[in-house]
Amino acid sequence: MSVGIQTISEDDFQAFQHLIYTETGIALNDSKRCLLSSRLAKRLRALRLNDYIEYYDYILQRDPSGTEMQEMINCITTNKTDFLREPHHFDFLTSNIFPAVARKAATGGPRKLRIWCAASSNGHEPYSLAMTVREFSAFDASWDVKLLASDIDTNVLAHAEQGVFDAEDLAPVGDLRTRRYFDRGTGSFAGKVRAKRTLRDLLTFRQINLIEDSWQINAKFDVIFCRNVMIYFDLPTQRKVVEHLTRYLKPGGHLMLGHSESIQWTPNPLRSLGHTMFQLPE
Ligand SMILES: C[S@@+](CC[C@H](N)C(=O)[O-])C[C@H]1O[C@@H](n2cnc3c(N)ncnc32)[C@H](O)[C@@H]1O
Numbered sequence: 512m513s514v515g516i517q518t519i520s521e522d523d524f525q526a527f528q529h530l531i532y533t534e535t536g537i538a539l540n541d542s543k544r545c546l547l548s549s550r551l552a553k554r555l556r557a558l559r560l561n562d563y564i565e566y567y568d569y570i571l572q573r574d575p576s577g578t579e580m581q582e583m584i585n586c587i588t589t590n591k592t593d594f595l596r597e598p599h600h601f602d603f604l605t606s607n608i609f610p611a612v613a614r615k616a617a618t619g620g621p622r623k624l625r626i627w628c629a630a631s632s633n634g635h636e637p638y639s640l641a642m643t644v645r646e647f648s649a650f651d652a653s654w655d656v657k658l659l660a661s662d663i664d665t666n667v668l669a670h671a672e673q674g675v676f677d678a679e680d681l682a683p684v685g686d687l688r689t690r691r692y693f694d695r696g697t698g699s700f701a702g703k704v705r706a707k708r709t710l711r712d713l714l715t716f717r718q719i720n721l722i723e724d725s726w727q728i729n730a731k732f733d734v735i736f737c738r739n740v741m742i743y744f745d746l747p748t749q750r751k752v753v754e755h756l757t758r759y760l761k762p763g764g765h766l767m768l769g770h771s772e773s774i775q776w777t778p779n780p781l782r783s784l785g786h787t788m789f790q791l792p793e
Pocket of ligand 1: 535536537588589590591592593596629630631632633636661662663664667719720721722737738739740743769
């Protein structure tokens, strides 16, 4: 038997609240009951389950592979994103960070740039970063440039890896850069664009859960974008994630957060540059 959309009971909501917090760090407050109900309802329908607690038991007891846990996580994440969102961060890359990295290389440093986009959603943000790199002429073919894009949500990661977007999403990019970096789809892909190889070649996609204790990353980064994800975490989780991210910055490296996010409440070695940009001292 399948269910229509019904609101989850208080007790069942609390069970999911705890499970989601433990697995993802996402802290759902009580006002999110309806939202959670509607997001999980499609999984109940797909599995022909009658109520939410049955779904909860299914995830914990009848899903040894963890497939349904991942489906549940994919349902509850909020993936809103845009090309060149909060454009001042991309401007700052071009005006300050990239020139500083290039200057270091000119005085004997490695011709190497590493960027991590740590909650990359459907890909608009990492492809915006890739475009910004390609537009910076000092990073010529002799440079070793890599961008890591990661998210907890496997659906958005798969979408991002394809590099296919609705053409209308590219409005913030402008016509010139759209033509330079994207191919227009035809036939069944009409109305779509696909990022060209020059962008895709820079990017590696990986599932990384920011609240895990180990990320299995062997690099340090010049820049980490971790934007508009901390807002879903409570303060202890934010503190843990910021401390962890800081360990992955090169000396002088930059951390960019979303416009409503902050790290002021926690002792950390980062220097605020304004506009939610932070730098690890050299
Ligand atoms: C609102 S989107 C932000 C996308 C992009 N950074 C931007 O600012 O446009 C938040 C993203 O964080 C991801 N997310 C949520 N919890 C996460 C976690 N524990 N680890 C990694 N990513 C997470 C979600 O899947 C979602 O794609």
